[in-house]
Amino acid sequence: MRTGVMVAALAVSAVIGGAAIAAERQVTEQGITYTIVDEHAIPESLTGKPGDPEKGRKVFVNRKLGNCLACHQVSALADEPYHGNVGPSLDGVASRLSEGEMRLRIVDPKVVNPDTIMPAFFRSTGLHDVLEKFRGKTILTAEQVEDVIAFLKTLQ
């Protein structure tokens, strides 16, 4: 069941700065409006503040929150049992992706690859048959997303 319309309240504007033309669109989720640039990155923090890497580590590992280890391996977390291999290793992810690129891949990775198995951690719309207690909610809060990004930035 579609609980909302993804494209609602999106403003697509062309920002002309020098030679570069960036397509920006705004998305509102849980009362927070953020900007996706070129369907490629969310450069600005969702909360307007940087996250906390220590908290991010916990969110990343926690099976009821990020549970990122279900699919990804991280050498820095070798003390945690059971790293999955559905997704790529995240060792060195911060040297491959910019902060904004990482943010989009956590908030809504289907913008980058509609076929990905990876869930959108900050989108509550366009989902089907969601268990009642999770309906209208995102997997992570905006703060938790920022904390995870702060943790990922330590994976150089």
Place this chain on the structure above:
Amino acid sequence: MSKTRWGVVFVAAIAVAGLATAVSATEHEQWPVPGYKSVQPQEGNPLPELISGYWFRTAEVRALQDDDFENPGFLWVERGEELWNTKDGEANKSCADCHGAAEESMKGVGASYPKWFEPLGKPVNLEQRINICRENNQKAKPWKWESEELLAMTTYIKYQSRGMPMNIDISGPMKEWWERGKKEYYQRRGQLDMSCANCHEGYYGHKIRADTLSQGQINGFPTYRLKWQKIGSLHRRFRGCNKQIRATPNPYGDDEYIALEVYLAWRGMGLPVETPAVRQ
């Protein structure tokens, strides 16, 4: 399969695990398991080869399934056999009174379900077919889903097809149910927004936390799960797979689950029935 052959597979698996030091230390078994068997899929099946969930489990779990004395699922086979011979209902008849020896009358039956049932104008699965005989022929109350009795009888009947290839008929009016099941299979759902195919078609052989994903084949059901500490129905498994991605599970025996069962039985056509299978 003989014990000695299992010993060989077991040792081989350990050898491979020993080599795989590059992977995280938590990796306890590698896929593919040396010597795994697969079946050629029929035309139109999206899978390149059909592999039972058995081959995605550890050597210990496989050994438990293979040993008829150790396999805990046999408790339900035995209980089913007792029930088969027990008179019940207003008709005061046992299943055996009408069907004789299950070894003969039920051979191959479990492998062919779900099957079209004309009086209802829809397909029924084995649990439902058993309850139809309870109500219509024994004049007894239908057994509840996931009751010991229904699990035992389903296991007992399916066991009569052990080793036989799954063989479901999807012609005629069954086609519509197959289509419906296929749609269900590829439908993303839940807060995690995943379809059955995302995990079981796209990533079988990969690890999701401690579990190795299989193709989600149904040839071993009802299946003894170490996690459940008992045997469970296919629909219980469906509900678990729904809930883990935070999707609403359907009721047992629901039409959507029957459609999914029809589709999955087709996707696994040719795989040998393993009931009672053992899984982690």
